[in-house]
Amino acid sequence: MKNNDISILGSGLIGSLLSIYLRKRGLDVHMYEKRADNRKSAYKEEGRSINMALSDRGWKALEDLGLTEKVKPLTIPMYGRKIHDEHGKTTFIPYGKEGQAIYSISRGKFNQLLIDEAEAAGVNLHFEHKIEDVSLKDNTLLVSNPEASHQKIHSEVIIGSDGAYSALRNAMLKQVRFDYKQEYISHGYKELTIPATESGEFAMDPNALHIWPRGSFMLIALPNPDKSFTCTLFLPFEGKRVCFENIRDEKDVEGVFKTYFDDAFELMPNLSKEYFTNPTAALINIECFPWMQGKSLLIGDASHAMVPFYGQGMNCGFEDCYILDKLINKFGTNAWELVFAKFQKVRKPDTDAICQLAMENFEEMKNAVSDPKFQIRKKIEAKLHNLYPLDWIPLYTMVTFSDMPYSEAYAQGKLQESIMDRVMADPLITQNWDKLDYEDIIDQMDKAKAV
């Protein structure tokens, strides 16, 4: 039987990043991945989104490991949302202050880079190794690979960064007093493409996240370095109106796109083919507790898979790694149970908060962003933040452009929301927004905080 210091399950973004962190502490780190090495074979995503939005929390961990300069060339900054209305008219709403952006990055390329870095750091990589089961009693993995079936591997520490369908979590699920929730939302998604133009250019502004909000459904698009956009169509699975169930043939697809997303439709020559070739995937939210069992720990999506609407899944997972590393730094590599206990205690309220925010942001993206008042609201909040940078920080900024604990962002965001609801109730707000008594709004916030 093999005996590793640390076994990491899954070589996705979180597992790879964590393996580098742990290797830097001089540990014997082994990473097990059921897929083949994606640096050699064509990368097939299988129901995971193709590109992500890297933001401050993610960059912070990359910076910590000295990887910023290597990652930057893979990214495209998006400075705001570009909202497309039903007539093709667009409106730009910035995400933050001038210069603040979230960064579009391809999952495949990014993952390859992190695995290269892990290998260079001395992490032992085991591709095509499937975790059949985990014995929590004796920290033993049951692993199958093309050469051997059900091999036993013992580790002092097992970390499950194996995503929403985690094998380690499945083992924990059978333990008494393990709380668990998995919840699918009513909407699914399908990825489509807006290719580069014939002259090899981006077909739309590449420095924005494009949104076609349509109330009960929406389309979004993120830029890729090859000048294409990856579009994601979010529809209800079933229902009476526009939904996946009711789109049965080419005519239906084109009907929906011509009616609701006509400007995008003009840019999608392969729409119908892609629509019926690409899978329709479901969206899951997972919460569980505890995350540890002895010297085993869940991290990233394995412990808190979230819906993608705040663009924080990967960033939150990277922040998990950052926080875990700082606890290892404090308590050492001989106190795993203490480290894990501290980690889950400090981190659980924050991941609960971001899971909830991600759920709530779906409403904002498919509805509110198309409301003219939404823009006014964002402008008022931006001005408040400008005038009183410490007293009023828009929720999106706290989540995306800071490393404030998510749970604090959530609480402060709720306070601000209730005050903004009152401000927006002014029937003349559209004309008056610039002449409001901004100091009074801050006073209201101070009073609300004091309660």
Place this chain on the structure above:
Amino acid sequence: MKNNDISILGSGLIGSLLSIYLRKRGLDVHMYEKRADNRKSAYKEEGRSINMALSDRGWKALEDLGLTEKVKPLTIPMYGRKIHDEHGKTTFIPYGKEGQAIYSISRGKFNQLLIDEAEAAGVNLHFEHKIEDVSLKDNTLLVSNPEASHQKIHSEVIIGSDGAYSALRNAMLKQVRFDYKQEYISHGYKELTIPATESGEFAMDPNALHIWPRGSFMLIALPNPDKSFTCTLFLPFEGKRVCFENIRDEKDVEGVFKTYFDDAFELMPNLSKEYFTNPTAALINIECFPWMQGKSLLIGDASHAMVPFYGQGMNCGFEDCYILDKLINKFGTNAWELVFAKFQKVRKPDTDAICQLAMENFEEMKNAVSDPKFQIRKKIEAKLHNLYPLDWIPLYTMVTFSDMPYSEAYAQGKLQESIMDRVMADPLITQNWDKLDYEDIIDQMDKAKAV
């Protein structure tokens, strides 16, 4: 490969009752149970409560199958709660009107009777058959027994009445768009005994459910036909005050019992021995959806395990069987998917409601029942029910002594609760309760309903 019409997983109370229902419709019914035949070997409960409280919904299904007279001799009626205060003083609070009772019954004896009835009806019993896995694609069970391992058994229909740790549900858990939640509460329980007296009599009033409510914990006792009582001690697992973690030796046990349950302690000669022999069990709440997958269906605890504080787990499971049978009667035995779809649609809001009520009733049992105002409240509600039997039915009565859908009982209970909160806010309620304007309370209820 065998080919059954119907395979029922688990021969517990719900599975046995359901098998009789289905056999009566002329179907080829096979029931698989991982344990040995409990009619032959000593019955070992393994972490499930020893006696239950049978009430109207349970009796209704038994009556439907002509089993009332056979079950009755196994039961002991309990007409109300007998509350024990810290000085041993007791107060009786009736559950309903005169003559209304819930019935204490031993799980083991009851289960044996139902299995006998199933066998007599022609159900094929398969004990010591463990369900290793279920293939939902082709409705095939993977079954191991002492003679053969991983035998494949195909069935037209599979029904999982295999409880909180259901094998069928585990298979469904891996399906996309299966929502699932398992949640343990902070308290665990341990069963203890008050034996019959030396002269062979009950040591306390046998026609009541005894409760020692102590705020953050409690003890209860139900009578058995052998003149003993089964006591259940509910304590937090851990904490600063009284909890399982802090009871380490005989001295600790006796200290807790002498301080908080002195009158019970006097009747428990084997307390310490039992305390350290019997397991401490956890309490789980499970909700999931959908309950069906093609021609497979979850029923009873497998689909909605609840905490035991409303005494409705078994009763709700029996009502599941009753409702399912009526749907089969309506749509026939050639429309299983339609029957299952109707069943889960009509039943889910009701099981959600009773799961929630069971959770809330824990607070009432360990806290409120010891408050003198709780008695006044019950008296006012009893009088309202007496004066206006159709307009005001106490929540406990709707749940326990009627077959009103749980979700309606829940909604009406919440309305009544808010009105009673106002009534009880009268500082002189203790003196005035009998002289209230009862008609006005009913008017308030009518108004609240109209909103």
